[in-house]
Amino acid sequence: xxxxxxxxxxxxxxxxxxxxxxxxxxxxxxxxxxxxxxxxxxxxxxxxxxxxxxxxxxxxxxxxxxxxxxxxxxxxxxxxxxxxxxxxxxxxxxxxxxxxxxxxxxxxxxxxxxxxxxxxxxxxxxxxxxxx
Amino acid sequence: xxxxxxxxxxxxxxxxxxxxxxxxxxxxxxxxxxxxxxxxxxxxxxxxxxxxxxxxxxxxxxxxxxxxxxxxxxxxxxxxxxxxxxxxxxxxxxxxxxxxxxxxxxxxxxxxxxxxxxxxxxxxxxxxxxxxxxxxxxxxxxxxxxxxxxxxxxxxxxxxxxxxxxxxxxxxxxxxxxxxxxxxxxxxxxxxxxxxxxxxxxxxxxxxxxxxxxxxxxxxxxxxxxxxxxxxxxxxxxxxxxxxxxxxxxxxxxxxxxxxxxxxxxxxxxxxxxxxxxxxxxxxxxxxxxxxxxxxxxxxxxxxxxxxxxxxxxxxxxxxxxxxxxxxxxxxxxxxxxxxxxxxxxxxxxxxxxxxxxxxxxxxxxxxxxxxxxxxxxxxxxxxxxxxxxxxxxxxxxxxxxxxxxxxxxxxxxxxxxxxxxxxxxxxxxxxxxxxxxxxxxxxxxxxxxxxxxxxxxxxxxxxxxxxxxxxxxxxxxxxxxxxxxxxxxxxxxxxxxxxxxxxxxxxxxxxxxxxxxxxxxxxxxxxxxxxxxxxxxxxxxxxxxxxxxxxxxxxxxxxxxxxxxxxxxxxxxxxxxxxxxxxxxxxxxxxxxxxxxxxxxxxxxxxxxxxxxxxxxxxxxxxxxxxxxxxxxxxxxxxxxxxxxxxxxxxxxxxxxxxxxxxxxx
Numbered sequence: 001x002x003x004x005x006x007x008x009x010x011x012x013x014x015x016x017x018x019x020x021x022x023x024x025x026x027x028x029x030x031x032x033x034x035x036x037x038x039x040x041x042x043x044x045x046x047x048x049x050x051x052x053x054x055x056x057x058x059x060x061x062x063x064x065x066x067x068x069x070x071x072x073x074x075x076x077x078x079x080x081x082x083x084x085x086x087x088x089x090x091x092x093x094x095x096x097x098x099x100x101x102x103x104x105x106x107x108x109x110x111x112x113x114x115x116x117x118x119x120x121x122x123x124x125x126x127x128x129x130x131x132x
Numbered sequence: 133x134x135x136x137x138x139x140x141x142x143x144x145x146x147x148x149x150x151x152x153x154x155x156x157x158x159x160x161x162x163x164x165x166x167x168x169x170x171x172x173x174x175x176x177x178x179x180x181x182x183x184x185x186x187x188x189x190x191x192x193x194x195x196x197x198x199x200x201x202x203x204x205x206x207x208x209x210x211x212x213x214x215x216x217x218x219x220x221x222x223x224x225x226x227x228x229x230x231x232x233x234x235x236x237x238x239x240x241x242x243x244x245x246x247x248x249x250x251x252x253x254x255x256x257x258x259x260x261x262x263x264x265x266x267x268x269x270x271x272x273x274x275x276x277x278x279x280x281x282x283x284x285x286x287x288x289x290x291x292x293x294x295x296x297x298x299x300x301x302x303x304x305x306x307x308x309x310x311x312x313x314x315x316x317x318x319x320x321x322x323x324x325x326x327x328x329x330x331x332x333x334x335x336x337x338x339x340x341x342x343x344x345x346x347x348x349x350x351x352x353x354x355x356x357x358x359x360x361x362x363x364x365x366x367x368x369x370x371x372x373x374x375x376x377x378x379x380x381x382x383x384x385x386x387x388x389x390x391x392x393x394x395x396x397x398x399x400x401x402x403x404x405x406x407x408x409x410x411x412x413x414x415x416x417x418x419x420x421x422x423x424x425x426x427x428x429x430x431x432x433x434x435x436x437x438x439x440x441x442x443x444x445x446x447x448x449x450x451x452x453x454x455x456x457x458x459x460x461x462x463x464x465x466x467x468x469x470x471x472x473x474x475x476x477x478x479x480x481x482x483x484x485x486x487x488x489x490x491x492x493x494x495x496x497x498x499x500x501x502x503x504x505x506x507x508x509x510x511x512x513x514x515x516x517x518x519x520x521x522x523x524x525x526x527x528x529x530x531x532x533x534x535x536x537x538x539x540x541x542x543x544x545x546x547x548x549x550x551x552x553x554x555x556x557x558x559x560x561x562x563x564x565x566x567x568x569x570x571x572x573x574x575x576x577x578x579x580x581x582x583x584x585x586x587x588x589x590x591x592x593x594x595x596x597x598x599x600x601x602x603x604x605x606x607x608x609x610x611x612x613x614x615x616x617x618x619x620x621x622x623x624x625x626x627x628x629x630x631x632x633x634x635x636x637x638x639x640x641x642x643x644x645x646x647x648x649x650x651x652x653x654x655x656x657x658x659x660x661x662x663x664x665x666x667x668x669x670x671x672x673x674x675x676x677x678x679x680x681x682x683x684x685x686x687x688x689x690x691x692x693x694x695x696x697x698x699x700x701x702x703x704x705x706x707x708x709x710x711x712x713x714x715x716x717x718x719x720x721x722x723x724x725x726x727x728x729x730x731x732x733x734x735x736x737x738x739x740x741x742x743x744x745x746x747x748x749x750x751x752x753x754x755x756x757x758x759x760x761x762x763x764x765x766x767x768x769x770x771x772x773x774x775x776x777x778x779x780x781x782x783x784x785x786x787x788x789x790x791x792x793x794x795x796x797x798x799x
Binding site for chain 1: 368370375376473474475476477482485486489490493494496497500501504508512514515516517518519520521522526529530547548648650651652728730731733739740741
């Protein structure tokens with residue numbers, strides 16, 4: 001039974017394909033903003049999909065909310081923080097730069113800088129002998 | 133009966149693998165010739181046993197034997213026979229058996245093609261691979277046996293293969309990818325065997341290089357196939373989603389790319405030996421980690437296999453043993469490795485060092501981004517996500533220096549070179565790349581700074597390849613004479629780097645200049661979409677082999693000229709009742725037009741998506757070039773030389789064969 005359920009969940013997640021809605025926008029900028037935002041919000045109920053890709057009812061509702069807010073002239077920042085307040089950091093595919101995420105954002109760069117300094121210090125000072 | 137035979141053969145392979153994984157080390161240690169000879173035979177016979185077992189499972193699928201649970205869950209009597217065969221690896225159990233088959237296939241290949249190598253080294257290499265095989269066959273037999281029966285209540289028909297997987301791309305994608313994943317086990321085995329013997333010289337790098345390159349070729353093609361499949365099958369025009377499962381295949385590819393470069397430096401100049409060995413261990417560890425992530429269900433992903441904690445625990449323990457044991461061997465033995473360090477700051481060695489540092493950091497970044505939500509949940513209990521915005525930004529940051537260095541790195545001298553004369557050779561090429569990039573961006577759309585930077589870098593790498601070829605021509609009488617002088621392995625490098633340039637251009641131009649429009653359209657209507665007109669002229673319902681299809685027919689006009697006719701479909705599968713969209717794509721070298729049918733709306737209209745994607749083909753075309761570069765590199769003269777010498781010495785005793793290989797090595 002358990003296997004059957006997980007199988008069904010898997011199927012359900014696959015099913016969410018090609019969501020096509022035909023919202024009307026007044027300007028091209030609004031349409032771009034809408035597309036951008038729905039591609040950065042994660043569907044809170046699905047496996048790993050943006051609300052743009054998901055067919056779940058909740059995603060449909062969230063897309064409608066985003067559409068309304070875009071038409072009301074709200075900024076990207078305010079729409080994203082509206083979603084964050086309700087669904088937590090989980091909905092944000094772009095993780096916010098805050099202390100809990102400092103390691104995520106800065107560790108790769110730090111590692112690279114350390115390597116750079118070591119290489120420059122070690123190889124840079126080295127004398128190359130003419131023949132081995 | 134047949135499934136039981138398959139099960140029995142797999143058990144036989146398991147027992148053989150245990151013998152191979154233990155007796156080989158004992159034989160090599162005590163120089164017991166009988167045991168050493170046994171290892172090559174055992175390797176081949178394990179492969180034959182697993183192959184026979186795999187054929188048994190395939191026969192069960194072809195015969196619709198629904199008494200086998202795995203067949204009943206993943207096949208159906210209506211399924212065409214070619215999909216019944218590909219359904220063998222359509223889910224966890226069968227794909228694991230395919231994994232084992234490919235692993236033992238690599239093992240047999242090492243046994244067969246390593247006749248000119250020292251016998252005790254080969255025995256140890258096969259021993260390491262045998263131990264890996266023990267782990268994976270045990271995983272198959274004890275947690276995921278595809279031969280299990282559902283008795284006594286045999287289902288009348290099967291549940292069907294997931295319709296998404298009923299597609300050519302999915303027939304070839306997993307085997308290709310597994311060839312790559314598992315192929316890295318060869319260089320891993322060479323590294324461990326070399327460490328155990330304690331003599332890692334440049335020959336070690338020479339022997340591992342072609343195996344690594346072959347694995348990398350398969351992996352490149354496998355990833356590209358997956359991306360292409362996602363593009364045409366999933367129906368939203370995307371080609372890479374930074375999904376954990378994609379990252380799981382991307383990490384070993386990145387590490388493998390670094391490994392190819394450091395192996396080159398180790399073989400040619402005897403530098404970075406210790407790092408290369410560590411990288412070989414890490415690359416295969418990342419392959420195993422990928423398996424863990426995909427099959428344990430710890431990460432939520434769109435295309436992970438069904439979750440089962442027992443499987444997750446098994447593979448995590450296995451991963452721990454492999455990584456722990458190999459790092460222990462490395463820690464104990466790496467002090468015996470002596471690298472040369474005779475090179476200056478401006479040298480090809482340093483360029484390769486930066487290549488490796490950057491690729492390693494990128495790999496680390498992808499790993500961090502993939503695991504960060506898990507780590508955070510474990511420590512704080514909070515759920516978080518890391519997605520495309522993070523990965524795209526971080527990946528670009530580290531790709532920019534890689535691409536800037538690439539043309540310089542492929543032309544700078546080994547050991548030492550003065551910087552100024554080198555840079556003066558390049559500035560004209562850099563400026564022309566920049567100007568051409570601006571021209572291309574202006575033609576395609578707005579002047580976006582990131583698009584200009586990306587295009588410039590792609591052209592810069594392209595220019596680097598052209599400059600290399602011209603540089604060789606300058607040393608010779610004519611361009612063709614110069615091109616003939618370039619060895620196959622250098623051609624391999626040029627073509628692979630050309631592939632990188634092509635992929636970069638494809639990624640940048642598609643990302644910045646694609647159009648995506650959802651429209652409402654009635655049959656007989658024509659709608660304006662940006663610079664195009666879309667006409668909906670026909671609609672049909674038809675019966676497919678195991679589905680019903682509803683297809684719209686559309687004409688796309690630019691001005692009044694017909695560009696193309698497209699027929700996107702919706703399919704309803706009979707067995708699973710699933711509805712799938714089949715996009716229709718007019719593919720071109722410079723642009724794709726891509727259409728998807730949505731749902732019928734209230735007033736007889738349909739919701740339809742239209743995409744215009746410039747240069748999207750270049751993404752996969754570049755991967756083909758990269759793979760071709762790999763093929764050129766392994767077809768280099770020195771490898772063929774070895775084979776010819778081996779043939780000459782095929783009949784005489786071992787001593788002569790050894791001398792032959794020595795000769796090939798010294799050239």
